[in-house]
Amino acid sequence: MLLSAGITFLSLLSTTYAQDLSVSTSWKKFSNTRLLAERIKVSQDAIDNILPQLNVATGEFNSRRWAQAAISAYRAYEDFDLLVHAIATWNHVTEFVITGAQVNAKTNPRKNFPIADSCEGATMAGGVFWISNRTTSDEQSINSITTGFIDASTFALLAEIIRDAKYKNAAILSAQWIKAHNINSNKIILDSVNSHDCSRSPSTWIFTYNSGKYIEGLSVVSDITGDAQWRGSMLEIIAAAVKSTKWQGADGIITEGASPNDNNDGVGFKSIYLRGLSEAFGRNPSNTNFRILLHKYIDVQYNALLDLAVTGSSYSSRWNGPPQAFTTWVQLTALDILGSAIIANN
Template sequence: MIPSLPLIFSFLVLSPLLFVAPQEPSPSWSQWNITASRGDRISLAQAAIQEAISQLNPSTAQYADPADNYRLAGHIFSQLAEFDSATNQTQFAQDLQQFFNLSQNTLESLGITNFTGPTYVFLITFIDNGLSYGHAAAIAYTTYNNPVFLQYAVQAWWAARNYTLYPDNIDAGTFPAKNFPLSASCAGISMAGGTFESRDPADPSINVFATGGFLVLSGLLAEATGDADYLQAATQSADFIHAHLFNIENLVLDTISGRANDSCAINSILSSYNSGLLIEGLSVLYSITQNATILDLIGEIATTAISTAAWQGANGIITNNATNTGDIYLPRGLTAAYTRNAATPGLKSYIEAYLGVQYNAVINTARIGTTNIYGPSWTSPSPSGSFDPGSQANAIQALISTINLVNSSSTSSPPSPSQTTTASQSTTTPPVPRKSRSPIGAIVGAVIAAVALIGVCVGLILFIRHRRRRRADRSSHMSSAATRGSVVTFEPFSPHTTSRTTASDPPLPLSPRRKVRNPPRSPTTEISSGSTTTGPTVSQSGTSRRSQLGTEELLALLYRRMDNVEPEAGDRPPPYPT
């Protein structure tokens, strides 16, 4: 029924707005605005990086006990290149090349001497150890355009590639580096694309650290070289994580078993680094393909990762629960989405605020005194001032991630009170975000526009009904007049009214948009001019008749036939000069 149309229309327009995921800083978040200028943020990040470099062993480019910290040195190398990329300089280019040479020599000191193929390059125990160096090399190649770094990245890619499941492995049911039968599929979906966590032949774990790291490295190499093999590998890794390690809450799980006898057992631990790796990899894929489906998926994962309580409290600071530490991967992934435009404007504003929370937590809480050393916790001050490479790498990532943020209060001069809060304000009360960047404002505007459009539709329906009633009245009036055989007189002319003809006059051609209510004129009908005092002579089938019309009626008839309209009863033609 017509009366239900406004309700249906309003539901169709408004229902999507009711399910829009929140992309607004939570009122309970800690301070999210950044009051430091971009130059100050660069200086803080650079000082933290220099501290990390100073702690490296000058002979091995590693930290103490490299068997445990080999991966962490790779993270620092990535951050050197990321810093130069963010600041558009080459400050650490020579240092990085030297660090890579020294790191390869470290493999020999750990007893890994087989370099005849790429399998063991940059690998110790876990696949992600080598992938951290691959990530660093790929970022360095993009930043400095030095082919030496591309060679390192390709070697690391092959090392992980040889522990990644491909369709031929699935068909064979076995994997050369593992001593157990493979699961061909889980829940009917192929296991192709998963990367094993460990070089241990008996370890069946396929986790996001390895698969997500391979996804990111494959995407970076595809972006840098245009090679379709890298792009295919990245796509398969992303498909694997989304199919097997992605829950209904848009969060990324940790591990799944690739062994046939384990019935696809999953370790469902939730950590920020898993979602961060997937966001980063998808952001690189989107920058290559511009696939709208990937963009939507990034939005779902990032929005959930920012708002979930799985690894952060109500203050919005990353804690990863039991470990109470920050994270390198989620800030890095969100930064990739932000800088590569793999996020909608609303999500970019949300990312800005969230990264601002982490930045302020790092400099206000994790930083140890006035030093450039940072502790593991971003929510409570560290009791000691000792250097830890993992904690330092996490903090550096939070600092680098904010260098190029377009934050409402990130200015080179002190922010005004209307733009931001001052340092003396409580960090538990976030400032009011700018209206121009608020997604809520856009939603409210959309709702108002929808309501206005509904009103227009209702008005149009009422107008159509009114027009139908008027037409019905006119038809009744015309039938009555024709029955009486009288001539219908004109009513005062209105350009918005429909027309009507007399019973004795031949019908006039109507506009194609209007329904023809009278039969067409006979082909034999002929209209000839007549005396201006007695009216026109109308001949039909050779027989003439004269209509006795006054001057006023004559003008009305001429007006009707010239303009192809049928004025209503009482209409009068426009005045003519005497």
């Protein structure tokens, strides 16, 4: 009886975390022969090409992009001032996170409307309000990108660095919110839920950055908790994302965010996605099939960028071509795939 129960449990566990980590044979050019020195030079040339656009007075480029600048820079340079800035961000953003107490009271001090305590039977605790240019007191939307970007990713990294339970608990709560509310049956991350009436964004609102940022967050949450469910969820979402037809063709090249003339947020979505994949790749050194899959997928994007979408050291927002004139927002997006290819091919 015990043996039978054990076999049944292992069977269920295997089914729960079974993913198709095979490389699609229809993908275009999924191998790379460039040596490390060449890959670094390609990235450096792209950086040099964008540096003249840097506003030295503000330290910013003329481009609208979300970024984990402070904590990413701290990880790279170990500058304590940058870590302090990341913590200050925590202190600000927590005002937009729905807590358990707020769920019980059905109110958030930053909002002028009653919030739902649950949607479709799942608590709303852990969700992070969308912070836009409009008056934030009447913004009702809770988004996967804000929840994944702010809590499940940034605060998981803070928990890893500082080892303070408050960051860890916040990261777990937000990871749970996305898992409970915003994953469709195909394991693709959905966009948003209304915190007041539980209405949803259209099912067609499928964007790479929602999956990418959650992947990044899960890769860190699984490390700081040691809980196998989070790594299993991460693998499921990645296996679905890299083969999704919502943002790429049969050749595997990402087509989302092709905007050569307008600086819109969609151009940068795929760079957030690639950063998430790169983080997951680096944190799972022993999963051979998984690393091969990401290595090949990243190389598909890298080769497309260099073969079809480049003029000199300027890149196109259309990774499947043709090339376009230089723009800051497109060049910033290209840097993420160029950097990811350095990591994935080592």
